[in-house]
Amino acid sequence: MVIAVALLLLPVLAVLLYAMDRLEGRLFDDAPRARHARGRHLRLVHSTGELPGRRRRAERRARRDAA
DSSP: OHHHHHHHHHHHHHHHHHHHHHHHHHHSOOSOOOTTOOOOOOOSOOOSSOOHHHHHHHHHHHHHHHO
16 A cells, blocks of 8 residues: 555656646736737648749749849
8 A cells, every 4th residue: 555655646746846837827917918919839841832932033033024
């Protein structure tokens, strides 16, 4: 019985510490977030279209042809 308590005590305390940290962060966070702000988001692929250099060259060519 004592061994079971000792084995379960560490994971329970880790979860409790994590939960209290999240709760404290929400309660005492002074910085208001903008309405349009999103959570943390990692974008690995920025766009699937043309490369920016090619797009700029095509725009310059179009402007030059229009003139």
